[in-house]
Amino acid sequence: MEFKVNSKELEKHLSKIIPAIPTRTPMKILENFLIEIKDGLMTIYATDLEISLKTFLNVVSDDNLKIVVPARMLYDIVKSLHDTTLHFQLQPNKKIxxxxxKGKYSLSYLEPEDYPEIQTINGESASEINEITINGEELRSSIERTAFAISKEEIRPAMTGTLFDFSEDGLRFVTTDGHRLVNLLIKNIKSPIKKQYVVPERAVSVLTKILDERDVKVFFANAYVSFRLSDIELIARLISHKYPDYESVIPLENEFMLKVNSKELNESVKRMMLFTTSTTRKVKFNLNKEVIEISAEDIDLGASGEEKVQCEYNGEPMEIGFNSQYMNDILNHLSDYEDIIFKLHSPTKAVIIEPAEKKENVDLMMLLMPVRLNV
Incomplete structure (x- = not known):
């Protein structure tokens, strides 16, 4: 049998699902695409068992089929071709x-029996599925704004993902690694089901690569989540561990306010990072009414730096230390805001960092633990 498809159209679809193909795996079958054609619709699957991607496109075919083909070889061949019609012909010797x-290229293929079953939420009870529709750019922006604070420590599994928290206020995205926390509320996304879901880091990382300006239908079930665009679907197993009570760590007594230009502060912190030690990465903020003195010192190299940044501060003079890399990450993800507010209490208490002016339907708060200066 045979089928036909445009090479550039096929390349576009394969490029979206190739991220699910593992680079190294003891299960060699996972290094393949599963291709299924039914009534002229071709569905291509890729999975690493943690996430699954599938894409859909129309082809010219009079027959139905289901085969397994080497993923990277097929993708590399298709990517190298000019815009042309590509004929696939199955041979009886397990060759395609x-x-x-202008050319002929031959690959071996396998029967689909050994390919793992692609998980789906279709079997879930409708009452157990939480469905929302969200603009793709808005979803990507929310993930990118928060994902940097996802924990890399496997001993706390729940914190290795992004929390999607549906409440009366809207949809909240939360990430934390114990040193910093990001809490982003999108007020205009409502759901009748008030529940929390933890989406693994790998899933949100791949998701940002396939999102565009189109709306996305998101289906949360008990164990899986599905993100559906018009021509692609990402399915991931949810993290089953309960997310920590993030609201309990947000301080209520931070009465001192510091307002500063985000770009000026970010540039200063980046320069001070040149003078921090590789072990502590410590940067010191000396807070005064109108000026922050920012400094860092690498005793081993005998190097130090100090700068002054204009600010508005209503508290008592305070010296407080931060991990410069953590501070830099936070400031990088607030770069589209002109001014930011620090809410402080003491040199040992968590600091709240927020935009000075809020965007419509968006509440954003970041939390950073200070480091001790005398250590």
Missing amino acids: NLLTD
């Missing part, structure tokens, strides 16, 4: 020929 007007 790819024909263009």
